[in-house]
Amino acid sequence: MMVAARELTVQGEMRFDEPMSRHTSWRVGGPADVFFVPASIDDLAAFLSNLDADCPIFWHGVGSNLLVRDAGIRGVVVSATKILRDLERVDDQLVRAGAGLPCTQLARQCIRWDLGPSEFFAGIPGTVGGALAMNAGAHGGETWERVAVVRTIDRAGAVHERLPADYNVAYRSVRGPANEWFLEATFQFDPDVTPSMETMKSMLERRKTTQPLGLPSCGSVFRNPPDDHSARLIEAAELKGFRIGGAEVSEKHANFIINRDNASAADIEELIEHVQQTVLDLHGVRLLHEVRMVGEVTP
Numbered sequence: 001m002m003v004a005a006r007e008l009t010v011q012g013e014m015r016f017d018e019p020m021s022r023h024t025s026w027r028v029g030g031p032a033d034v035f036f037v038p039a040s041i042d043d044l045a046a047f048l049s050n051l052d053a054d055c056p057i058f059w060h061g062v063g064s065n066l067l068v069r070d071a072g073i074r075g076v077v078v079s080a081t082k083i084l085r086d087l088e089r090v091d092d093q094l095v096r097a098g099a100g101l102p103c104t105q106l107a108r109q110c111i112r113w114d115l116g117p118s119e120f121f122a123g124i125p126g127t128v129g130g131a132l133a134m135n136a137g138a139h140g141g142e143t144w145e146r147v148a149v150v151r152t153i154d155r156a157g158a159v160h161e162r163l164p165a166d167y168n169v170a171y172r173s174v175r176g177p178a179n180e181w182f183l184e185a186t187f188q189f190d191p192d193v194t195p196s197m198e199t200m201k202s203m204l205e206r207r208k209t210t211q212p213l214g215l216p217s218c219g220s221v222f223r224n225p226p227d228d229h230s231a232r233l234i235e236a237a238e239l240k241g242f243r244i245g246g247a248e249v250s251e252k253h254a255n256f257i258i259n260r261d262n263a264s265a266a267d268i269e270e271l272i273e274h275v276q277q278t279v280l281d282l283h284g285v286r287l288l289h290e291v292r293m294v295g296e297v298t299p
């Protein structure tokens, strides 16, 4: 029998009206009706299969690419990062990683295993699942260049094996079967490429000098347009330091918006729209969001 999320019996934890500001790197976002932390994959599958068919489901990684609006998320947010942390070397090229594993951990272990190129994963401060959903990339590497196969779960709790050919993958964009979420990926590395801890460390050092890493942000707000950089266009529009409410275009990296002083999601969204409009008026280029915006606007 299908029942409302709040009435389901689970082994994991179900939190009601959970502030999403606790689960986003921007530190903003209103409450999720239900925030579900499953105890196991079986618990997750049972929960999904018993849930009302019309209950919206939103999958959460660690919220490093999410703007959750101030009135929060209706329906269920699934946070399965704790139970999807496996990391296993399958053979001399393949590594199986759970969707909840931090990308930095994947990078470090692959370097220890001498499997490259894997250093770029250290530049992505999210989970493997988030990187799969975003085709996250850094320092010239992209997640889906390395995917051999993924495992997913659907709304009925059924698990599927999917190949890259089942997805339409582009720069920071992944389209695949609807209503399926990633449980794990098997990545294929190149036995002829030796990764280096030093290279990874110098990539991270470079980030410290070019990005406002101590302050709440979501990394790059906009995708880069073809043959150009959003940061260059925003800087040329003299928007560095521009503020709306508590949200500010970073002085250090123009494609970052920081939560400078108790910003609301509405402040950040308004600033995003202002940057977009100013760059369009000045350069004739429409910047597209890299960050995902979810949830309801306060009435």
Ligand SMILES: Cc1cc2nc3c(=O)[nH]c(=O)nc-3n(C[C@H](O)[C@H](O)[C@H](O)COP(=O)(O)OP(=O)(O)OC[C@H]3O[C@@H](n4cnc5c(N)ncnc54)[C@H](O)[C@@H]3O)c2cc1C
Binding pocket: 025, 058, 059, 060, 061, 062, 063, 064, 065, 066, 099, 123, 124, 125, 126, 127, 128, 129, 130, 131, 132, 133, 134, 135, 136, 137, 138, 139, 180, 181, 182, 183, 211, 213, 217, 218, 219, 220, 292
């Ligand atoms: C300081 C900083 C620097 C950053 N630098 C980079 C960078 O260099 N390159 C880059 O690409 N990104 C960068 N980002 C953005 C972000 O880290 C990536 O987009 C990351 O992949 C998001 O992962 P997450 O686990 O936080 O996902 P979330 O932000 O929680 O979710 C992002 C999207 O993925 C979906 N999702 C998450 N898990 C799953 C799953 N298991 N199955 C299906 N869908 C799922 C969510 O529904 C959502 O649509 C940066 C962010 C910050 C804060």
